[in-house]
Amino acid sequence: MNIAFIGIGQVGSALAGRLISLGHKVVIAARDRNSNSVKTALAKYPQLEVTSPPEAIASAEVVFLATPFSANQAALAEAGDLSGKILVDCTNPVGINLTHGLKSERSGAEVVQSLVPNAKVVKAFTIYGFENFENNTYPKYGDLKPAMLIAGDDVIAKQVVSELCQSWGWEAVDTGNLSMSLHLEHMTLLWIQMARIQGLGPDFVWAMLRKNK
Numbered sequence: 220m221n222i223a224f225i226g227i228g229q230v231g232s233a234l235a236g237r238l239i240s241l242g243h244k245v246v247i248a249a250r251d252r253n254s255n256s257v258k259t260a261l262a263k264y265p266q267l268e269v270t271s272p273p274e275a276i277a278s279a280e281v282v283f284l285a286t287p288f289s290a291n292q293a294a295l296a297e298a299g300d301l302s303g304k305i306l307v308d309c310t311n312p313v314g315i316n317l318t319h320g321l322k323s324e325r326s327g328a329e330v331v332q333s334l335v336p337n338a339k340v341v342k343a344f345t346i347y348g349f350e351n352f353e354n355n356t357y358p359k360y361g362d363l364k365p366a367m368l369i370a371g372d373d374v375i376a377k378q379v380v381s382e383l384c385q386s387w388g389w390e391a392v393d394t395g396n397l398s399m400s401l402h403l404e405h406m407t408l409l410w411i412q413m414a415r416i417q418g419l420g421p422d423f424v425w426a427m428l429r430k431n432k
């Protein structure tokens with residue numbers, strides 16, 4: 220699959236690295252080819268290609284958005300035509316004192332969708348720290364897989380993202396329409412609070428246990 224990344228920092232490079240190892244063609248949609256994040260990602264994953272955002276987006280089937288939430292508008296404006304593209308929103312609106320950056324009135328993913336109304340936005344890869352995207356192996360749990368909660372309005376787009384998740388060991392859990400992203404963004408705040416503030420550390424995720432599977 221042809222995949223493009225807008226934003227190739229901690230989250231973008233962790234996800235891009237895994238996708239490369241699965242055999243996908245991954246291109247950085249770079250506003251600046253010489254930025255630190257692009258150079259760092261290329262040093263780690265030389266298989267990454269770098270092009271201008273419109274060029275990268277034009278040939279991509281799936282586009283990952285992994286920029287600071289405050290940069291989303293500018294980044295998407297530079298990206299070219301995202302019509303019909305699956306846009307995986309990995310971004311989180313985080314406010315002061317670990318509050319929801321949009322005062323919990325609306326999810327960040329819905330704001331992203333409003334910026335690119337013709338894209339198929341799927342919220343995914345937000346509820347844990349990037350360390351878990353680099354390595355999602357949790358020994359001692361047998362066949363139990365870590366859960367990746369996703370949300371989106373387009374059923375086919377969610378299926379594509381679910382298959383990507385499953386291909387590298389996540390159990391994709393479809394939580395519903397894109398508006399459910401608000402709850403996922405609150406899960407992110409909980410994860411950050413537990414991992415990075417209360418000292419649990421980043422090496423944990425959640426799993427989905429069902430009585431009648």
Ligand SMILES: NC(=O)c1ccc[n+]([C@@H]2O[C@H](COP(=O)([O-])OP(=O)(O)OC[C@H]3O[C@@H](n4cnc5c(N)ncnc54)[C@H](OP(=O)(O)O)[C@@H]3O)[C@@H](O)[C@H]2O)c1
Binds near residue numbers: 256291309347350
């Ligand atoms: N860190 C985590 O553990 C984690 C986990 C889940 C979700 N998230 C969310 O994921 C997003 C990215 O986080 P991160 O930790 O990966 O950030 P990061 O390491 O700071 O990387 C940000 C990336 O966005 C690019 N960027 C910044 N402004 C841009 C613009 N206007 N146009 C295009 N690209 C731009 C940066 O490029 P330059 O190098 O050129 O500035 C860099 O490649 C955030 O929304 C964050 O809330 C983070």
